[in-house]
Each structure stands twice: as structure tokens, then as C-alpha cells.
Amino acid sequence: MKPYFEADGVQLYLGDCRDVLPALGLQADVVIADPPYGETSLPWDRWPEGWPVFMHGVSRQLWCFGSMRMFLGQHADFDGWRFAQDVIWEKQQGSGPAADRFQRVHEHVTHWYRGGWADLYRDPQRESGGLPAGLSRRRAAVGHKVNGGHLHGDKGSTVVGDGTRLVRSVIRVRNLRGAAEHPTEKPAGILRPLVAYSSPVGGLVLDPFAGSGSTLAVAREMGRRAVGIEADERYCEIAARRLAAAPLPLGEAS
Ligand SMILES: C[S@@+](CC[C@H](N)C(=O)[O-])C[C@H]1O[C@@H](n2cnc3c(N)ncnc32)[C@H](O)[C@@H]1O
Known part of the structure; x- marks a missing residue:
């Protein structure tokens, strides 16, 4: 299968990760996934049914961004994964429109694994x-x-x-707001600790929902190889442009 973009140890594929992954036959050190939560009217924001199952043979550990509502609603799709821990990304500004609830200024990142905990690559930061x-x-x-x-x-x-x-499990990182190229783009400051914790230098990071390529850029910056998959060609183009350029506009911890 031909990548949409390839350079410096990073490959990006255009397509549905559930179709692309079986064709690649990868073994990654870690999957870092930021799936559509299925909570907005954005056209791409539809939960891809069963996607965590497609990661079973690909890696023994998976970090997944999401909301509590998403994890509760989709918990059956995580069958076969064991829950390890959760991290909270605390943002400086909220994103939710609701005026009758607490101001939502966080996202969850949950860590899952398969097989023995002792056998996983882990580098506590x-x-x-x-x-x-x-x-x-x-x-x-x-x-x-x-x-x-x-x-x-x-x-x-x-x-x-x-x-x-x-490193504490609540990590405060400014969201990108106006600097973002994707409506739910993740800043480098929240991705770096996940990459460092779960993959060695030279290891392989898989992002099945690559969006604007944030995880791929961070993995490369940290000396890891990376494979990304993105279903929307507009975002593939943005990610490819971003990966072809250096230095990269990455968000920092506040
Ligand atoms: C939450 S966004 C990821 C944003 C990314 N982390 C970033 O920082 O730019 C989810 C992305 O998954 C893509 N997507 C949705 N369904 C997909 C699928 N089945 N396979 C691959 N990508 C998919 C969407 O087009 C969207 O860009």
C-alpha cells in the first residue's frame, strides 16, 4: 500500500484505519489514538465502530483521548484491552457550549494494555x-x-x-485555539509524555486518527518512527504539509 506521505521515518496513509491497518501488518510499540468522540455535528465526528479491536494485534498498549461520555458509551469496543490508568489534559480555556453545567476544561486520556503489565515498555516520566x-x-x-x-x-x-x-496525572497544557489547523488538534505538550512513557527512542508510534499529524510530528521530534492513518484527505494534506516543513508549530505546556 502506497503512503500518502513518507519522510524521515514517518508514514501517513489515507483511508479508514480499519481497512488500512490489516494491509500494513504493523507491530507498533504504542498506539496513540484521538478518535472522533461522536459528540459534535462535524462531518468526520462519527465513532468508527469497533476500531479498538483492530489494534489488538498491532500493539500491546494503547492511549486513547476521549470524554467520559465517550468512554462510557463505547466501553464494549474496548473488550480485550485492560485498563491501566488515566491522565487528564487540563486546558486553559473550555470548549463546551453548555451554559448550564460546569465549564469543561479537560479531556481524558486512557491507557490500555494487553498481556502482562511487566512485559510492556514503560518509562515513567x-x-x-x-x-x-x-x-x-x-x-x-x-x-x-x-x-x-x-x-x-x-x-x-x-x-x-x-x-x-x-509526572502528575493532571497535565496542564494550553490548547492551540487560533493556531490549530484541525478543530480538535492536540498540542505537543500533552503528546510528549505519552510518547516518552510508552515507546523507546527508535520505537514505532501508530496514530490511527492522525488529523493534522500532531502525534506523528511529536514522535519524529522525539526520535521515534511513526505511522499515521487519516480518513479525510483535507487533513492528510495538512499533516503532510506540516511534516514536510520544519521546525514544526507545536504547542507547549503552560
Ligand atoms: C479527533 S481528530 C484527530 C486530531 C489529531 N489528533 C490532531 O491533533 O490533529 C480525529 C480524526 O480522525 C479522522 N477519522 C475519522 N474516522 C476515521 C477512520 N475510520 N479512520 C481514520 N481516520 C478517521 C477524522 O477525519 C479526524 O481528522
Whole structure:
């Protein structure tokens, strides 16, 4: 099958991912999917029935963007995947039109896997975390522990001697708004931690709903190979143009 675009370890295919994937016979380190949620009147926003099943043989882990409404409504399509964790992307501005609810300023990203958890590639990400209570900068620097020999908090939230802690599951990243080329374009700041967590440098990232090519661009920027599939030729064109140009206009964490 001929890619719509190919360069620098990135391939983009035009078509329905459920038709294209079986023809490619891929093995990816991770699938990062931002499917149509099926919640708007946009012409492409229709949930592609059964798509998570098409990922079974392709990768042992899958990150999927969505709303709680989408995941509850489509949960049967995730049969065969085990739920691992969820991350919240917190945006600076809301997108929902409803005036009679809480202002919606987040999206979910759920992580699913098949087979053994221990067998997955995982690289838990760390971030600067300040100092834990009761630990001075000097004592932290030499690796002292507090609280009777135990670090405060659970392992994940603990700030260790180098001042880092696990990246938190609520990640605040500005949405692209006027800079976006796709109505639901995802900023690089929310994609980078997913790519880093689930794929090694040189690994393969699959995005079955590539849109404007954000995930492909981020994967390439981070030294991964990437395959994308997009059903709408207008978005394929935008993604191809974006991937052919450098540097890429990627959104940053706020
Ligand atoms: C939520 S958007 C993805 C946006 C993308 N993450 C970005 O940052 O630009 C979903 C995309 O999936 C595409 N799409 C819808 N059904 C599809 C299918 N069955 N196979 C492949 N792409 C599909 C739509 O055209 C749309 O561009």
C-alpha cells in the first residue's frame, strides 16, 4: 500500500484505519489514538465502530483521548484491552457550549494494555517537584530520608534527592485555539509524555486518527518512527504539509 506521505521515518496513509491497518501488518510499540468522540455535528465526528479491536494485534498498549461520555458509551469496543490508568489534559480555556453545567476544561486520556503489565515498555516520566516537607535542600542533596527512614507520601508523589517526582496525572497544557489547523488538534505538550512513557527512542508510534499529524510530528521530534492513518484527505494534506516543513508549530505546556 502506497503512503500518502513518507519522510524521515514517518508514514501517513489515507483511508479508514480499519481497512488500512490489516494491509500494513504493523507491530507498533504504542498506539496513540484521538478518535472522533461522536459528540459534535462535524462531518468526520462519527465513532468508527469497533476500531479498538483492530489494534489488538498491532500493539500491546494503547492511549486513547476521549470524554467520559465517550468512554462510557463505547466501553464494549474496548473488550480485550485492560485498563491501566488515566491522565487528564487540563486546558486553559473550555470548549463546551453548555451554559448550564460546569465549564469543561479537560479531556481524558486512557491507557490500555494487553498481556502482562511487566512485559510492556514503560518509562515513567519525572518532573521537577520542589522539596518534600521536612527535608532541607542540603539533606535532600545527600539523599537523606524523613519520617522515620521513609520518604513522605507514596512512592510516586515522593520528591527524591534530585528534586524530581513522577509526572502528575493532571497535565496542564494550553490548547492551540487560533493556531490549530484541525478543530480538535492536540498540542505537543500533552503528546510528549505519552510518547516518552510508552515507546523507546527508535520505537514505532501508530496514530490511527492522525488529523493534522500532531502525534506523528511529536514522535519524529522525539526520535521515534511513526505511522499515521487519516480518513479525510483535507487533513492528510495538512499533516503532510506540516511534516514536510520544519521546525514544526507545536504547542507547549503552560
Ligand atoms: C479527533 S481528530 C484527530 C486530531 C489529531 N489528533 C490532531 O491533533 O490533529 C480525529 C480524526 O480522525 C479522522 N477519522 C475519522 N474516522 C476515521 C477512520 N475510520 N479512520 C481514520 N481516520 C478517521 C477524522 O477525519 C479526524 O481528522
